[in-house]
Amino acid sequence: MQHLAIAKEVGNRAGEGKAYGNLGNAYHSLGDFPKAIVYHAQDLAIAQEVGDRAGESVAYSNLGACHMELGDYVNAVAYYERCHAMSTELRLALMQSQAAMGMGLALRLQVRRQDRAVTRRHRRALTIKCVRRQSGSRPPWMLVMELHDDRAAQGYLRRSWEVAPGCEKRRVA
DSSP states (O other): OHHHHHHHHHTOHHHHHHHHHHHHHHHHHHTOHHHHHHHHHHHHHHHHHHTOHHHHHHHHHHHHHHHHHTTOHHHHHHHHHHHHHHHHHHTOHHHHHHHHHHHHHHHHHHHHHHHHHHHHHHHHHHHHHHHHHHHSSOOHHHHHHHTTOHHHHHHHHHHHHHHSTTSOOOOOO
């Protein structure tokens, strides 16, 4: 905070930006990613204002890292793409490499999340088909599930397995 106060006092906008970036890094290290994003966004705005292209690139990378930690892979990729384009233009090989690695990791994690969601939907669909085949009607756990009460839905599902012999028990996640 002292760095920021001094930079403001002497009117050094570039120094202010660096101080915001350092505060963002500190909050990132503490695991307070929303607060880190606020400071990195201020760093980015100042870097753009003063024309510090290398500083912009670093701020984009930092914002990408924070969004990735929050599981917001779409925004993480977008920030890393901006960082990569800018660092390529400025010939900042290390930053370019870091951005490419960040993009790759964010895309990989995003695909994994989508695969897990598809697998869960598929398992639920199989269970629904099985219960419908056995009971011939819409099971009550489906109605509860639509109300987003997963625990109650799982309770009804367990009871439906007892009522509908021949259905393989599937875990609903």
